[in-house]
Amino acid sequence: MSEKLPVIAILGGTGDLGTGLARRWAQAGYQVIIGSRTQDKAEAAAADLQKIMAERGVKNVSVRAADNLAAAQAADIVAMTVPFSHQKSTLESVKDALQGKILIDVTVPLVPPKVARVQLPAEGSAGQIAQALLGENVKVVSAFQNVAAHHLQEGKGLDCDVLVCGDSKDARAEVIKLVEAAGMRGFHAGSIANAAAVEAMTSVLIFINKQYDCHAGIRLTGIEE
């Protein structure tokens, strides 16, 4: 790649969604750092991913491992795919490292056991919680909350759009580039308050998946690319 691409860290990146994004971004030429609470766990996930990509003949990709703090420090753009119950503690542990950067918050405020029921936090949305906690020098952009990890697997369709919310239009535009690099359409969807709509939709999709035995996603209609 002749263009200098940002280095991306994925905090809590050892799950299906995190590693799915990691692979897609790595294949698109980005340097990706998988972060976890411990270096060991991150290394295991990165090794698994490298093995899968090697088996499929994917070459010249950069995926490395680090603990969440080191990952956040080393990256230009930081994504976070952790359960809602770990959102605040994870953000607090990397707050300083995120200053001046974009945080892509993928947190969905599910409240087990009723994960198919919308139960938004008093703050409005997980995205707003992140923005308030990190302060105005971090550009929080919420995205990917409706993307089932299933859809990121090799050979599965990505028939799902990504609604990108955040108070900075420039930061949203940067994230839309990453959405497209991952093989989906991304759209400006308004301020970080609007993350509530997308986060809540995840519970609706969980309900629909159960009701109709499917892997549902949403797409925008009536819009030209």
Added chain:
Amino acid sequence: MSEKLPVIAILGGTGDLGTGLARRWAQAGYQVIIGSRTQDKAEAAAADLQKIMAERGVKNVSVRAADNLAAAQAADIVAMTVPFSHQKSTLESVKDALQGKILIDVTVPLVPPKVARVQLPAEGSAGQIAQALLGENVKVVSAFQNVAAHHLQEGKGLDCDVLVCGDSKDARAEVIKLVEAAGMRGFHAGSIANAAAVEAMTSVLIFINKQYDCHAGIRLTGIEE
């Protein structure tokens, strides 16, 4: 029609969305009552609609007018398309008439002037406000919040799905029939708490319409009908 279809009232049904639904349901063979705060206003809207349908050669349709209370009393299923600021007062005025019936709440909790910003009520959603106000003998089902009136106009595509939320599965199924009668796909989307997702999505769509100069809707993907 050999089957006895329910009579449908549309409270606050004089606007573009209400008359759009009225026309589609009337054309599908339902008896429709357009309700408004005054009989005069309802009659004007019904007369306009009858004229449009006559001009287009639509025959044997039943659209009549009444004030909101009389409309609610005469109907089997009651839909309500009023601004959020009128939701509670309208419901209070027809509460007794709704007992034992299905209320289709189309209320979107927009807070002007920032209608493109999600600002859900403390109760969670307008749907939950309606259910709490009306009590458990009214089956509140929220639907149609993401359908732009634009899409109901003749000759326009209805490239938009309807997510149907409510605590009664049977009532949701009744409403899904009405969604289909209006020419769209309807899906079970969970309890009335899940109306929050759909209501909030309307603000996102308003933002997207402005940002991309379009009339956006949403469709589910990955689901077989």
